Amino acid sequence: MDLTLLPPDITAAHSGFELAVAACADLDALMRLKGEFTGRDGSHAARMMDLLKTAPKEQKRELGAAINGLKNAWEESIKKRQSELEASKKRGTSLASSWDPDLPPPMPAHGARHPLNRLMDRLVDVFRPLGYHVEEGPETETEAHNFDGLNIPEDHPARGSADTFYFAAHEGKLLRTHTSPVQVRVLKRLAPDIEKLGGIRFLAPGRVYRKDEIDPTHSPMFHQVEGMLVGHNIGMHHLKGTLAYAMKALFGPAADVRFRPSYFPFVEPGCEVDVRCPLCGGSGCRVCKGSGWVEILGAGLVHPNVLRFAGIDPTIWSGFAFGMGVERTAMMVSQTPDLRLFFENDQRFLKAMGGLD
Numbered sequence: 001m002d003l004t005l006l007p008p009d010i011t012a013a014h015s016g017f018e019l020a021v022a023a024c025a026d027l028d029a030l031m032r033l034k035g036e037f038t039g040r041d042g043s044h045a046a047r048m049m050d051l052l053k054t055a056p057k058e059q060k061r062e063l064g065a066a067i068n069g070l071k072n073a074w075e076e077s078i079k080k081r082q083s084e085l086e087a088s089k090k091r092g093t094s095l096a097s098s099w100d101p102d103l104p105p106p107m108p109a110h111g112a113r114h115p116l117n118r119l120m121d122r123l124v125d126v127f128r129p130l131g132y133h134v135e136e137g138p139e140t141e142t143e144a145h146n147f148d149g150l151n152i153p154e155d156h157p158a159r160g161s162a163d164t165f166y167f168a169a170h171e172g173k174l175l176r177t178h179t180s181p182v183q184v185r186v187l188k189r190l191a192p193d194i195e196k197l198g199g200i201r202f203l204a205p206g207r208v209y210r211k212d213e214i215d216p217t218h219s220p221m222f223h224q225v226e227g228m229l230v231g232h233n234i235g236m237h238h239l240k241g242t243l244a245y246a247m248k249a250l251f252g253p254a255a256d257v258r259f260r261p262s263y264f265p266f267v268e269p270g271c272e273v274d275v276r277c278p279l280c281g282g283s284g285c286r287v288c289k290g291s292g293w294v295e296i297l298g299a300g301l302v303h304p305n306v307l308r309f310a311g312i313d314p315t316i317w318s319g320f321a322f323g324m325g326v327e328r329t330a331m332m333v334s335q336t337p338d339l340r341l342f343f344e345n346d347q348r349f350l351k352a353m354g355g356l357d
């Protein structure tokens with residue numbers, strides 16, 4: 001299209017036309033623009049038609065083609081923009097109100113590891129230098145792995161259908177209630193080679209299920225990290241030394257541990273492990289309820305029956321095991337009052353937790 005025959009103000013208007021159309025945020029603005037370019041009186045198009053009438057005969061043909069080309073291009077663009085704006089009006093959103101050619105383009109948000117996964121990763125990183133590797137087990141388990149192999153008696157309340165999700169159609173199948181069945185699986189698998197390996201040590205992070213109502217501190221699905229070591233003459237001092245090291249690596253040099261006697265069927269003796277409150281350093285705060293300590297782990301020396309069930313001789317081998325609630329620890333460290341925030345995946349929360357850019 002030859003525009004050299006047209007007056008310079010019209011060619012200038014034409015060069016800014018597409019930008020002006022895109023900048024129309026609503027139909028009113030677009031109609032004003034339409035009037036300015038293609039309206040009946042005083043528009044650029046009308047002026048061009050006047051020009052055509054008075055043009056020398058030999059130019060008429062060429063000029064007419066240029067004018068028609070421009071008019072058609074303008075009408076086309078305006079029509080296209082009009083249908084866009086009408087569609088966005090129907091959706092109730094403003095398509096172009098925020099359109100500003102000077103702003104940098106919107107960047108897609110980057111994904112990132114979930115805060116719970118990052119905490120589990122950190123724990124794995126703490127234990128890896130101590131020779132622990134990661135083991136995983138199925139979330140659908142058998143009663144044998146989830147209870148029998150862990151010395152949990154037939155009449156233990158945890159085995160009841162009030163606490164455990166059983167699969168009605170599959171006899172003896174359930175959703176694992178803790179990560180401890182991974183102990184049973186790994187011990188059984190490695191038992192034949194334990195002499196050659198000189199012992200067993202691993203970490204088992206994963207999802208577990210219990211019939212809990214959802215509230216700020218409970219969820220029917222949550223995460224645990226299980227740790228286990230089997231060797232010769234393993235005692236409580238090994239457990240305490242290992243956990244003291246791990247808690248310092250996780251929470252900083254002030255993080256001391258203390259043990260309180262407790263009972264779990266798969267350990268003897270069993271204990272609950274408190275760590276010096278990482279938030280107040282032990283002076284007392286809301287999170288530790290003024291005590292300076294927070295309960296964070298269950299642990300103990302592996303019960304001989306657990307080793308025996310897996311085919312390992314408890315007179316030769318001994319070990320310790322510990323388990324940590326991931327959500328509970330994450331809530332404490334981040335002072336998050338409601339467990340559900342970790343599962344709703346609201347990007348504002350994840351961002352605040354440092355999980356997103």
Ligand SMILES: [Zn+2]
Pocket residue numbers: 277278279280281282283284285286287288289290292293
């Ligand atoms: Zn505290």
